[in-house]
Amino acid sequence: GAGVSQSPRYKVTKRGQDVALRCDPISGHVSLYWYRQAxxxxxxxxxxxxxxxxxxxxxxxxxxxxxxxxxxxISTLTIQRTEQRDSAMYRCASSPxxxxxxxxxxxxxxxxxxx
Amino acid sequence: SQQGEEDPQALSIQxxxxxxxxxxxxxxxxxxxxxxxxxxxxxxxxxxxxxxxxEKHSGRLRVTLDTSKKSSSLLITASRAADTASxxxxxxxxxxxxxxxxxxxxxxxxx
Numbered sequence: 001g002a003g004v005s006q007s008p009r010y011k012v013t014k015r016g017q018d019v020a021l022r023c024d025p026i027s028g029h030v031s032l033y034w035y036r037q038a039x040x041x042x043x044x045x046x047x048x049x050x051x052x053x054x055x056x057x058x059x060x061x062x063x064x065x066x067x068x069x070x071x072x073x074i075s076t077l078t079i080q081r082t083e084q085r086d087s088a089m090y091r092c093a094s095s096p097x098x099x100x101x102x103x104x105x106x107x108x109x110x111x112x113x114x115x
Numbered sequence: 116s117q118q119g120e121e122d123p124q125a126l127s128i129q130x131x132x133x134x135x136x137x138x139x140x141x142x143x144x145x146x147x148x149x150x151x152x153x154x155x156x157x158x159x160x161x162x163x164x165x166x167x168x169x170e171k172h173s174g175r176l177r178v179t180l181d182t183s184k185k186s187s188s189l190l191i192t193a194s195r196a197a198d199t200a201s202x203x204x205x206x207x208x209x210x211x212x213x214x215x216x217x218x219x220x221x222x223x224x225x226x
Contacts, residue, residue, distance in 0.1 A: 031212070033214060035216075041218055041219070042203050042216035042217050042218045042219050043158065043203070043216045044216075045213055045214070045215055045216075048212065048213060048214075050212070055212060056211065056212070056213050058213075059213075091157070091158070093158075093214075098212070101145070101146065102163070103148060103160035103163055104148075104160065104205075104214055105160070106150075106157045106158040106159075107157065108156070108157045109157065
């Protein structure tokens with residue numbers, strides 16, 4: 001596709017359930033980033049990949065959060081045993097290069113609501 | 116944690132006026148980027164300035180970078196109602212490729 005695609009756009013889940021959020025980056029982009037954004041705040045870094053390698057996962061809040069990009073393209077952010085505090089907009093971005101010398105392109109995000 | 120801090124948090128101006136937003140950051144950087152986010156929507160890249168650059172222009176946008184003060188400013192000239200959005204600065208962190216955002220400035224341009 002022309003841009004970064006995230007699915008689903010909206011997800012409502014019950015507390016304790018696992019959720020998987022998908023990101024389809026721009027074809028050929030090397031780097032892929034996951035962010036979480038609370039209302040009225042800036043995007044908070046979660047993790048990023050160069051190709052299939054997870055380079056930095058320091059922003060993942062706890063071990064319930066994990067991410068993978070097994071073939072260096074599509075990525076999945078998984079949240080296990082969801083809690084209400086996990087409710088937020090989850091955003092994915094991709095970048096052509098591996099060294100942040102160029103802009104990042106963002107998807108429209110997945111709005112997660114944990115009830 | 117946030118790397119950049121934008122100032123002011125909110126700014127309200129009249130159409131036609133100029134808007135200036137500032138960003139301060141903490142660690143050394145390779146480049147600094149500015150993004151715009153319209154109400155609740157995706158982030159759109161505006162401009163990237165490298166650490167060895169001091170000023171950059173793109174249309175009605177002017178960005179300056181002062182690495183000695185670890186600060187940047189974004190100037191929007193002749194503002195329009197369509198410029199109403201939140202503006203974020205984002206930086207890498209020197210040796211890291213992690214792109215870290217500030218909390219943003221919410222700009223309102225009144226027609």
